[in-house]
Amino acid sequence: MLSVHGVSARYGEAQVLTDVTLDVQQGEIVTLVGRNGAGKTTLLRCLMGLHRSMSGRVELDGVDITRRSSHQRARLGLGYVPDDRGIYASLSVEENLLLPPVVDERAWSMDQVYEAFPVLADRRRQTGTHLSGGEQQMLSIARVLRTGARMLLADEPTEGLSPLLVQQIGDIFRSVREHGITVLLIEQNLHFASSLADRHHLIARGQVVESLDNSEVKEREHELLEYLGI
Amino acid sequence: MDALLQQIFTGLVSGSFYALLALGLSVIFGMLGVVNFAHGAFYMLGAFGAVTVLDTIGVSFWLALVVVPLVLAVLGMVLERTLVRRLTSLDPLYNFLLTFGLALILQDLVRLKYGVSSQPYSRPDLLQGSFNLGLFTYPRYQVFVLVFSIVVSVAVWLVLSHTRIGMIVRASTERPELTSALGVNVGRWVTPVFGFGVALAGLAGVLAAPMRAVNSEMGGDLIIVIFAVVVIGGLGSVFGSVAAGYLIGMLTAVGNFYVPALSQSLVFILMALVLLLRPAGLFGREESMS
Ligand SMILES: Nc1ncnc2c1ncn2[C@@H]1O[C@H](COP(=O)(O)OP(=O)(O)OP(=O)(O)O)[C@@H](O)[C@H]1O
Numbered sequence: 188m189l190s191v192h193g194v195s196a197r198y199g200e201a202q203v204l205t206d207v208t209l210d211v212q213q214g215e216i217v218t219l220v221g222r223n224g225a226g227k228t229t230l231l232r233c234l235m236g237l238h239r240s241m242s243g244r245v246e247l248d249g250v251d252i253t254r255r256s257s258h259q260r261a262r263l264g265l266g267y268v269p270d271d272r273g274i275y276a277s278l279s280v281e282e283n284l285l286l287p288p289v290v291d292e293r294a295w296s297m298d299q300v301y302e303a304f305p306v307l308a309d310r311r312r313q314t315g316t317h318l319s320g321g322e323q324q325m326l327s328i329a330r331v332l333r334t335g336a337r338m339l340l341a342d343e344p345t346e347g348l349s350p351l352l353v354q355q356i357g358d359i360f361r362s363v364r365e366h367g368i369t370v371l372l373i374e375q376n377l378h379f380a381s382s383l384a385d386r387h388h389l390i391a392r393g394q395v396v397e398s399l400d401n402s403e404v405k406e407r408e409h410e411l412l413e414y415l416g417i
Numbered sequence: 418m419d420a421l422l423q424q425i426f427t428g429l430v431s432g433s434f435y436a437l438l439a440l441g442l443s444v445i446f447g448m449l450g451v452v453n454f455a456h457g458a459f460y461m462l463g464a465f466g467a468v469t470v471l472d473t474i475g476v477s478f479w480l481a482l483v484v485v486p487l488v489l490a491v492l493g494m495v496l497e498r499t500l501v502r503r504l505t506s507l508d509p510l511y512n513f514l515l516t517f518g519l520a521l522i523l524q525d526l527v528r529l530k531y532g533v534s535s536q537p538y539s540r541p542d543l544l545q546g547s548f549n550l551g552l553f554t555y556p557r558y559q560v561f562v563l564v565f566s567i568v569v570s571v572a573v574w575l576v577l578s579h580t581r582i583g584m585i586v587r588a589s590t591e592r593p594e595l596t597s598a599l600g601v602n603v604g605r606w607v608t609p610v611f612g613f614g615v616a617l618a619g620l621a622g623v624l625a626a627p628m629r630a631v632n633s634e635m636g637g638d639l640i641i642v643i644f645a646v647v648v649i650g651g652l653g654s655v656f657g658s659v660a661a662g663y664l665i666g667m668l669t670a671v672g673n674f675y676v677p678a679l680s681q682s683l684v685f686i687l688m689a690l691v692l693l694l695r696p697a698g699l700f701g702r703e704e705s706m707s
């Protein structure tokens with residue numbers, strides 16, 4: 188579904204990604220795991236067309252989208268859930284949900300969204316940033332589900348959340364997969380990642396150092412935890 | 418007491434111009450990230466537009482109030498597409514050079530045609546004379562300006578807060594990059610928003626024609642105060658700009674009443690105080706500063 192060929196990226200002089208190649212198949216949940224500063228966020232920004240100084244190629248369903256602008260990529264079905272959750276302070280909860288245009292007929296209706304996330308229904312008139320961290324995370328995910336995105340790019344959605352909320356976010360991604368939506372997930376919590384995902388790419392110093400099936404990750408969990416230092 | 422009230426009223430009328438100009442400046446800054454130093458020149462063009470269409474083809478004040486802002490909106494959109502657009506990826510210094518340069522060019526073009534003396538423009542017949550406001554009488558035209566500017570500001574606020582376009586403008590102002598990553602073609606809205614901001618400046622210019630000296634300098638004097646108003650209201654905060662516009666108009670008038678010597682500097686003293694105590698401005702959000 189998504190393939191990344193030899194992507195490199197820099198911030199000014201600093202090389203942050205080097206020759207990253209990976210792929211995500213339709214219907215999979217795939218994680219990017221790596222310690223702080225490894226370049227995970229930068230990679231997601233490259234995929235979303237937000238990072239300008241990059242080289243390499245990005246394909247979505249065989250279509251080269253490397254030259255497409257970010258809004259075009261979103262309209263092709265990429266749903267972005269940024270690391271800071273990206274909730275607008277100048278928009279209400281409902282407006283946060285309605286802002287991104289619908290891109291596909293599989294889009295969730297507002298009723299569906301509110302049924303799946305009742306807390307958002309209760310708070311629809313409130314300012315987006317008045318929600319708690321967990322609620323903002325749900326809003327950020329619900330927002331791209333409402334567009335009918337075919338693939339979610341989610342940047343550490345469990346960061347800073349209580350175990351109970353992490354569990355809820357996990358359930359959300361499982362049901363997202365049941366809807367046939369593909370997920371590329373950045374995750375520092377290896378245990379959580381392996382409870383959810385099909386495959387994992389380990390990122391270190393801007394490179395993919397290993398690509399593993401979930402079973403391998405489960406077997407080597409201790410070794411990997413040590414290696415990642417997380 | 419009556420004299421003070423009258424002074425406050427005068428301040429609110431000045432504030433009407435501040436509000437309309439700051440509103441346009443603020444929307445433009447929010448959406449484009451451009452500080453438009455040519456805003457005062459567009460205001461001046463609005464006033465000259467009213468004078469010109471009256472002298473050449475006999476267009477009345479009322480019609481000018483519609484036509485001139487529309488023409489300026491088109492001019493603004495052309496300038497955005499051809500020049501201002503190029504600023505996005507450049508050092509902010511170019512923003513200053515381009516928009517300030519534009520202001521000088523527009524001023525000189527007007528001076529070339531009209532010279533330096535002020536152009537006469539009389540009030541529309543309907544607004545001659547005065548209203549009795551109970552405690553004091555006040556020129557009808559000035560009352561009209563105040564009411565009209567409030568109506569326009571409220572209308573803009575309603576559009577921004579209740580329509581899809583308004584939602585897109587608010588979102589793009591707050592997080593332009595994220596907004597495009599969510600599938601909104603932010604670039605498509607940039608040109609009309611710039612045109613709209615310029616049209617508001619033109620509208621203020623038409624409103625000024627019957628009560629202010631219409632000359633090529635009129636915008637340059639005002640724009641400095643407008644920048645202070647926008648900073649006090651909170652950069653990028655539309656509501657803040659309007660509220661600060663009327664507030665500053667009023668406070669300046671009151672200050673002028675008690676300490677005339679301060680009349681020119683009061684606004685900048687206020688700006689310095691606001692920057693010290695609330696760097697994001699009275700109505701700005703702290704997080705939108707980053
Ligand atoms: N705006 C920036 N300017 C300069 N360098 C940056 C910038 N953003 C990130 N970097 C650097 O790029 C590298 C990769 O950062 P990135 O945010 O992609 O890492 P990450 O894997 O997402 O880390 P984290 O787990 O902390 O989110 C880091 O060394 C970081 O210091």
Ligand SMILES: [Mg+2]
Pocket residue numbers: 227228229270342
């Ligand atoms: Mg990150």
